[in-house]
Amino acid sequence: MRGYDRSRLALALAFAALTGVATAAVGQGITEDDLATLRKTAVVDNPEPPVMRPQGNTDLRQVRNYPEQPPVIPHKIEGYQVDASFNKCLTCHSRTAIEESQAPMISITHFMDRDGQFLASISPRRYFCNQCHVPQHEVRDPVENTFVDVDSLLQDGQ
Amino acid sequence: MWSFAKRIWTTLRRPSAYFSLGFLTIGSFVAGIIFWGGFNTAMELTNTETFCVGCHEMRENVFAELKTTIHYANRSGVRATCPDCHVPHGWTDKIGRKVAASKEVWGKIFGTINTPEKFNAHRLTMAQHEWARFKANDSLECRNCHSEQSMDFTRQSLRAAEAHQRFLVTGEKTCIDCHKGIAHQLPKGVATTYPQDRGDQAADLKTYLSQ
Secondary structure, X not given: OHHHHHHHHHHHXXXXXXXHHHHHHHHHOOOXXXXXXXXOOOOOOOOOOOOOOOEOOOOOOOOOOOOOOOOOEOOOOOOOOEXXXXXXXXXXXXXXXXXXXXXXXXXXXXXXXXXXXXXXXXOHHHOOHHHOOOEOEOOOOXXXXXXXXXXXXXXXXX | OHHHHHHHXXXXXXXXXXXXXXXXXXXXXXXXXXXHHHHHHHHHHOOOHHHHOOOHHHHXXXXXXXXXXXOOOOOOOOOOOHHHHHOOOOHHHHHHHHHHOHHHHHHHHOOOOOOHHHHHHHHHHHHHHHHHHHHHOOOHHHHOOOOOOOOOHHHOOHHHHHHHHHHHOOOOOOHHHHOOOOOXXXXXXXXXXXXXXXXXXXXXXXXXXXX
């Protein structure tokens, strides 16, 4: 009996303490340091957007950070039409186009349907290039990137 | 009927009995200026973007698509209007195109493309007509602004410079061969330079999406 009463008292106290803290927090306002956010502006204000950088257009292939990474696009793709009617990427990267364009051909894995069967041409599930392949912009990282390449990882382990 | 025609013919053949030669000469000259100028002014009126987008068929479809492209919005603010690309600038060719455009008046009257669905159904045919025209005149309407001589390949991306050196300079291809769909959406079933790979792709995709 007594134990039950005590626990109820403790619960009531904890509740009172919590509401007290909550009220205090509302009164003070939450400082920026308490929140992990990239938005450095109050929720009601619109922050100044960062300056838009042009898409990278070097045409030089970039390293893949891990073997399975879809290669990034080293050129501008602004205004490229990729929809159910037409795929602009394929005008250079399709099997029959690469002789003229000298662009890398889309990987043969893209011809495979979900049952592992190879089709004559690109499989519909791999049709929308931008789902995996993206152009690059020259920008400073908004947060520090701690990614470690697998080679460096192996080297450090030795 | 025959006698009426004969009477007109005799009147036309008879020298004027009332008007002086001076009046007839100068009068015809002035009337010529007025009629010729009027004709050209009226034609130029049909050669403006305001005229083209006066119809919803153009305004809602192709003009709306143009707005997102570099030929409408860009850093320097120089832009192409409809007739810059779709009507030849030389007078004779322009008249030829205008006569051909009477088909478009027919289409307008009978509502051939008056809904987005109808427009898209005809899109490929219409596009192919334009591509054929560009192909035939060596992309003249592109070259009215984009001069091969003034193109500095060193200021282009490697990819563009190489392609232009290989295909444009050698005359192997003309602008439209590679730059289809630069100002408007491309329709289904486009055979660009590389037809084989693309054949049934759009059809496949439709089946896939409907699954």
